[in-house]
Amino acid sequence: MSKYMPEIKGILKRHSIQLPEAIREASGIRIFGKRLKSFVFSTDVAVIKNTNADAVIAVYPFTPQPLITHAIVLAADIPVFCGVGGGFAPGRRVVNLALDAEFKGVMGVVVNSNTSNGVIKEIRDTIDIPIIVTIISEYENVKERIEAGATIINVSGAENTNKIIQNIRNDYPDFPIIATGGFSNDSISKTIKAGANAITFTPPTASEILSTIMSQYRDKYEKERFKG
Template identity: 45%
Template sequence: MSDEQENAPEANGPKPIRIGKRSLFTPSEAVAVEQHSVTPHVSRTRYGTARIEGRLSSPNARVPAVISQHCGGITVKGHTLKSFAYTTDAVIIRNTNANAILAVYPFTGEPVITQALLTVAQMPLFVGVGGGTTTGPRVAELAMVAEMQGAAGVVINAPAPAETIETTMLMVDIPVIATVTEDDETTECKILAGAAIINVAAGARTAQVVASIRMHHPEIPILASGGGSEERILATIEAGADAITWTPPSAQQLQSQMMAKYRGEA
């Protein structure tokens, strides 16, 4: 018996089931709202920068271009950082193009949180180690652990005294960022205590506080919150900020926008 006769179905046997070329699970154009190109998109900006976008990359957590265009930046270990994304959202951290992450949260600092954020971060991570809710020796201890885990720097909250800045500076080799809300005697003491970077978080008065600190300390690196508009970001940079903290949209906000698109509401 030949191979063809052996593999041929019997005359009275069940007929073979023919599977169509299209699977039930192959999305149609109407169903697949997100269509991705096969190859990465390559372009060049008017500044001469070659840009490559992966087929699955998303522009939704991108830093405003005004920051990179106008900021001088702060160089840490050879990396010039102009934009700091103020977030602890792992999804946003993984998809933003910020130069660094400012991971400060309103709970007692825990090394396991730092480790989780370091796992997804593709850029330098500056993590909060207390100063408000967490005080005393624990701040310096958390800073030491963060340094061992691989954090690029640590952030100490505004209520912490200058002594906490000084103690932490003596125990770690990574930059200590001191958050301030005013240009006052406390800020002066924190600068004298050795804070590597001053982080100005003064709300609507941020640009004014930055200008005041810059006038008294032209050499100190200043990181400052940029607010929600390009006008405020530019005003803060012109006041003397070297780098800007930018708050990206949350993953929940982006998901809501995507679902509205899926429902045909946007």
């Protein structure tokens, strides 16, 4: 017999970003006692504050800065996993950023796909929170990433994402995998069936949401005008 789950909605919180229901099919990853299935991919504190995601992956295409990490952690009421670089930044800086992020209260750190295994090992020797390593190609050596200290693999391989996940699952049946699942329930279900434990979802931007709302307002005024 299935259990009935009561749902409570507020008037002001009713308008928020709801992630696709298919993500609930995922097994999730239990981190420090919290089961996480959905990760919203954003650094926008307004979006982060108004979503039903289980956690945040805050990665951005600029040099990571502690002030940005602090602002996101301060605004979020769900666990935060923040990017600490690993691409162009020197290894020592990446390690220091990871340690600072742990001190600021993030649940885990995310490193770029071109981060060296040596840097990952240094991070692993320095912090106690999970290290999420991004995999973008089926030709990457996942074994070396795991041996270097990766706690979770984050697969972001565009149209090859499911194939990459399946390849990893063949060698590592139980290793934690987060993956991008697209926008539809169907594509997300396929990613979960391929072996992803959790899904990252890229929400619409605040400007896109606002544009939709403004369009609805304009339609409303047009209808009222013709009624008059």
